[in-house]
Amino acid sequence: MISSIQERQSGEFVQLILGTDKRNPAISVYEAPDSLTLHVYYGLELMEVIEGDKESAGYKLLVGRLYNAGVKVRTLQETFAVDRKTMKRWGDALLEGDPEKLIEVLTGRHRGKITREIEGFVRMRFKSVYTNHRSSYSAFLRREIKEVFGVGLSGEALRPLLGQLRASFDAGSAATTQPEAEPKRETACDDGAPHSPAAPAGMEGMESACQAVPPAVPARKPSPVFEAMEVGTSRFCHHAGVLLFAHPIAALRKAFDEPACPLLPQWLACVLLGALNIEQSKFLDFEDLEFLLGHTVPSLHPQREGLRAPGLEKTTEKLLAFNAAECPAAQGSDFYYDPHTKAYSGAANILKGWCGSTHRADKALHTDFIHGADGTPLFMEWSDNFHDLRERFPENIKEFRKVARIDPKKAITITLDRGIYGLDFFQWVLAEEHLHIVTWEKGYEPSPWPTDVPVATFALERSRNRAADVRSYRFEFIARPWKKDARMKQILVRATHPSGRTAEVSILADDLQRPEPEIIRAIFWRWLQENDFKYLDKHFGINQITGYAVIAYEALGGKIRDKQMKNGEHQALSRERSELKRALGRILVARRQREGQELKLEELQKEPSRASALKSPAKEEARVAKIEARIKVVDELQNQTRREVSRLETLIGTGKEKLNTANKSVMDSVKIIARNAFYRALAPFKKAYDNYRDDHEYFRRLTRAHGIIVARAGELEVHLITPVHFPEKIRQIVIRHLDEINRTTPCLPDGSGRALRFFLGDKQGIQLAPQNPPKS
Secondary structure (H helix, E strand, C coil), X not given: CHHHHHHCECCECCEEEECCCXXXXXXEEEECCCCCEEEEEECCEEEEEEECCCCCHHHHHHHHHHHHCCCCHHHHHHHHCCCHHHHHHHHHHHHHCCHHHHHHHHHCCCCCCCCXXXXXXXXXXXXXXXXXXXXXXXXXXXHHHHHHXXXXXXXXXXXXXXXXXXXXXXXXXXXXXXXXXXXXXCCCCCCCCCCCCCCCCCCCCHHHHHHCCCCCCCCCCCCCHHHHCCCCCEEEECCHHHHHHHHHHHHHHHHCCCCCCCHHHHHHHHHHCCCCCCHHHHHCCHHHHHHHHCCCCCCHHHHHHHHCCCCHHHHHHHHHHHHXXXXXXXXXXXXXXXXXXXXXXXXXXECEEEECCCCEEEEEEEEEEEEECCCCEEEEEEECCCCCHHHHHHHHHHHHHHHHCCCCCCCEEEEECHHHCCHHHHHHHHHCCCEEEEEECCCCCCCCCCCCCCCEEEEEEEECCCCCCEEEEEEEEEEEECCCCCCCEEEEEEEECCCCCEEEEEEEECCCCCCHHHHHHHHHCCHHHHHHHHHHHHHHCCCCCCCCCEEEHHHHCCCCCCCEEECHHHHHHHHHHHHHHHHHHHHHHHHHHHCXXXXXXXXXXXXXXXXXXXXXXXXXXXXXXXXXXXXXXXXXXXXXXXXXXXXXHHHHHCCCEEECCHHHXXXXXXXXXXXXXXXXXXXXXXXXHCCCCCHHHHHHHHHCCEEEEEEECCEEEEEEECCCCCCHHHHHHHHHHHHHHHHCCCECCCCCCCEEEEXXXXXXXXXXXXCCCCCC
């Protein structure tokens, strides 16, 4: 029967691919030699010829009909290479008899839960909802769909459709309307308001730097809060406490031209809310953040892409300039300098350096920090151990002056730890007319003080847990020229702790005119910087790596200043020569000790090995000759080996890499801006509360409070609802603190300019009206 069927195809032979069986006694399918067509037979009669293309509609319809006819599914899978679920979907579409549904299934355009009815409903309602609820239109539409159709949709499911509708709506609005000047409100924040300053000094060119960073998503206008909330209406809002930082967020947004750098204000708010990295931001409510800040990017991938955008070096420099301009500490003349080291545990072949946290040399990333005299972080630079601290210091000071806009002719004093100690370094500092340093003398051992020099005394007071809880630290000191270089002075100090413990140290300074008590206070108050390292790490995530990308040193050839280093091969030969010399010396010393001495019989009996050595001097002479010959070989090899080699070439030869800190530099700059904004906002509360044990924690919980937003004529009321119980004393302090903030006329940092007024909310004053239907 098969042969007779094959002969009927115009003299061509076709290949059987689906035969009959018990479950399929009549239908068979053949494939043409060119594989372009399939021939379907019912018994001996040709029923149809279809395309052999698996993507064709006829092919899918055939498989769907065979599936519905009860042909064995495994046989269909082996014959047509189609998944079981796909065959079922094709067969079900045929059985439903809905032409549009059938086309949708055959073309692979699966709508999921979004049916044609839901799509039509969204298209009908979009214009009205988007106009009145622009900051939350997606959630509003999803609630209506749930009420009308009983279908729960995610924001991601509606995103493609809403994106098309939004683009069409915005394009139509731009074509039919002309921009009009919005009349200024008396309570609105305009560009010239005192609380919304222009770009600070030194921030020129900020816009051009930001333009190098393309937006992660298409930028759009801030949420129009005026239209979104009618007067008298209210809404519950997570993260309302972040509005206490409305001034710094708005200043950053304005200085960096938010449409070009949309993520910077968002990241600042996220860090202040406790999200120490981009991954942790997924636990925040971005629907409410968009209401508060305007444009936000909730998805993690666009945020990461924005962080990897080009031009980050300039953005980092401008962020640091913005931070310095916001901090009055940058206008001082005393600064602290110290590297903060992060141990690296990844697989990249990066350089090792001393890591204090592990107390050993380990893979490490150094961040050189400069703090103000009050402990405010002002500047940071990221590096590895290619150049040591003494080599990095001059470049960092130069860059710090540039970023902080410090006059090059203004004298500044840098207080450092003893890690930068070095005579060559001191020579460089002494040659700098407008730079002074204060540091510890390395290797100083306490000794009797000279009696021909007068001893001076003074005391420093430091508050402990409150302003009135003062402890006094007593200092005795002697100042004299330093013996190693009379151009610097040495200050010997005996510091007595309030408990009675006394420590003796030596301080070096090159400013001979500055009073010694000021120098002593500067270096003994370095704990401000050390404590800030811990605070930045715990509350702002300064130790986050942010990015694990690396750059091979081979690619850094023309971008890094090379230097000479000791040749490892030459050093190994030197060590070997020293060991050979020591071995030879031991033999010769032992020989001289034996000369002229008689060895008694009883000693020979006690030490037979020593006696045998004396009986065979030839072995000893042979060993001496071997060592001397090896020393000559090592000397020749040393003469042929360079003492110093290029450090860069050596690292390239060993395949060394350097962490790419472009991402980290941006995020860390945002983090120190967040840290300083927090401290400035905390200062009035800290003074009023006067309890240094937990003032930070109380204030932090206030800034992370939820709230009720109430629209009033010309302003928004923000009623903060904290998750922590405030005792009555603290509650009154918070109320007074919020009143002080209200006097500064803060504005919503979404760009709408609407004024804010803060209140400490009370849970008993909240009226609940849940609209979610109860679950059965």
